[in-house]
Amino acid sequence: MPSKIHPVWYAVAIPLAGVIIAVLLVSWRKSAPATVDRFSVEQYCAAPANFMGNAYTVEGQIDAQLAYQQNVGRLISVRLQDGKRIGVFAKPTFKEKLAVGQRYRMDIVIGQDGLITLESITKL
């Protein structure tokens, strides 16, 4: 039997439903609590090599920009939740705005010689 709903309505409803679902998923993901890793500054200061290759998600406030060179990157100091500071390097490809005094959730990776590199950042 032929449907009474015009096929145009199917062409409109299905994509629309998809969009709504996507939006819902995104907003749900945003509202879902993230996982913050515990990063020991004391242990890191004592032996940075032990942290090489690890990735951490930390929350902290940008304390100051310590250095910047075009096409090289920037170096910032971040005060973590425990009040201690670490130096974090952001590559030149990192385009996110880093405002001093702003709190962020950062994904960091400990690289060669203990260099802490910023992977991603979420403004809090």
Next chain:
Amino acid sequence: MKRIHIFGIAVLLLTLAEQTRAADSAAYRSESGVMADSAGVRKPDDGSKTGQDNSVPAIMERFVMGDAFSPDFEEGAFSWKGKRFNAGNARAFRARFERYLSTPLEEYQAERTYRETLAQIEDLLQVINAEKGVDKTYQAWTLLYDAAKFPPDADASILIANQVYNAWSVRNENDATLVEKAELERTRRAQERTVSYWSYSDEARERTQYEENLNRELKIQKMKLMQQVVSNNSGASSSSSSSTSGSSAKTATGSVKIKSGDNEFALNGTPGAQAQPGKQAAAAITQGMTDAAFRAADLTKTTAEIATIEASAVAANMRAKFEFQTQIVMLLMQRRFEHALIAIGFYQKIFKGSHQGLEVGKTQLSQFFQTADITPSMRTLETVAREAMNDTRTGMRAVDASYDAGDRWTALERLQETFALGEYSAEVNAFPTDKRRVLLDIYRDARDLQRVAELKDYGNVEAIVARLNKSAPDFPSTPVLSAVRSAQQGSNIALYAAKQAMLSGNTAEAQSNMKEAIALWPLNPAIKDFSESAADKLDLSTQAVPMFDQLLAQKNDRAIAAKAVEFGMALHQDPERSAQLKKTLERVSQVDIAIAYANEALAQRNPYAAWETLLNARAIDPDDPELARAMGRMAGQVGEYARILTDGERALKEGRTAGALALFLAGQDMYPASQICRIGVENASQALMQQQAGRPVDDSLLLLNRPNVSSANAPAN
């Protein structure tokens, strides 16, 4: 802080040592040299600058040892109111004066009897005391021998007695010749009567003419004889001895030849001499003369004999008078005024009024009476003697008045003046013994003062002046002490200049100034100290260099600093070692300052600041033991912080910039004011960026540049 001051002074010494090399010496010369020169004491003024010698001996001469204290005798004589008296040379006079002062009056108790005897003699000779028919002259003469027994008389009375006796003897001889003369007169008259009866007119005329010629010739020759006797007496008197033991003139002799026509007779001036006809005359008389001529010759001879006797008597009288006058003048010149008055008294008794003129040699008179326009007589001499005795009495009254008023120095001066004139007078010899002793002590002190002043022993000069001020308050000590102080100051100034010259290495100038200092005050104690310190300095100089080198090699800055002053003095002429010493002292000074700051910061409960200060000081001198001790004491309070800084510095040095950055950030969190952490963060950040840029890291970033210890980490007030 105390140590800071000591080291600061030591560094200052080194710095000033260079600057004083020329500038200070020049400044000294321009300032104190002018001052000393103007005072005339740095270089003793010989009178050319100021026209007056202000050296100590000259001051002594002007104010202390003047003519009043130390009479200056020219050729053994001194002048008083235009008269010159014999007093012996100055040294002999001083000896007699000192003997006079030291002789107790008790020895002169007999003096009173002696003076009374002299007074009695003088009294007997006074004209007003003459009595008719009483020969007081002889009495006075006998008393002379009594007076001569007393030691003060020194046989002066004997001399007068001898002169009186001589005069009397001459008079007796003249009396004896009168008899002979009378006899000859009678003979002459008889001969004249005989010759007057001659009948030959020609012979009579010739005889008359002959007699007239003879008489005239006799008169002329008599005058010549008298003049010759006078001049012989003058020559003989001027050669008399000046001692009071006795004077004797040579016997005056004279002879003339009497010529009458062809006849010649020799006439001698000695008493009793007879006219001796010359040989030719005798022959002429005997050859071809008539009886009348023989009688005439006899008459002539007799007349000549009478003339001779008269001339001899006159000559003898004159000689006696000259001798007596000479003795009086000698007594006067020897200042025996009382004896002179007595001798004048005898003279006036023996020689009558017409013989009062003074006829003794002009040379003696001119020596005694320095005034040319004077006609001396016995009265003149008497006046001089009385005036001198009066002055002596007045002088002794002044001495007593000054002494009783406490002006002992003035009394001593007046006594010396009075003693010079009236040494043999009663008033001078009657001066009490106790007063003599006091003045003797003052006199001896003054003599000692003169000697030590000549030797420039100013220490003893001051001591003697103090003694004199006590015993003689009117002693002129002020100019003496002023001269002494000036000389002492001049010597000290010259010595200071010598020290300066020695410090600057100018040994020639040092030696010259040293000589000057010694010339001004040879016994200056500072000269001895300077010599000893110079010797010590020499020792130090020879030992200081190897010691310094050894300590420097050991990097023992503290030991060098402990002897900073000695090394500074010894090495100031060694530029290289001086610079090393300076650097060493600076290091030690900075470390000590850091330790002091750290202690202060610790007291203010800022251990991190203290620790940073000590870390900075360790960069200056890592081997300093005091610093190590200070850090050890503080380590317990800054353990974690110290470890962070140490690890951070090491990580940075090793190029582990990320780890260093994390450590310095952690340290800065512990001590936000930390300069080391700030510098560490900066260096680590720059180094990290260079690493990320793929460039080689600058070496200067891997070392921490220490801030200045004095300015960094200053404790907060």
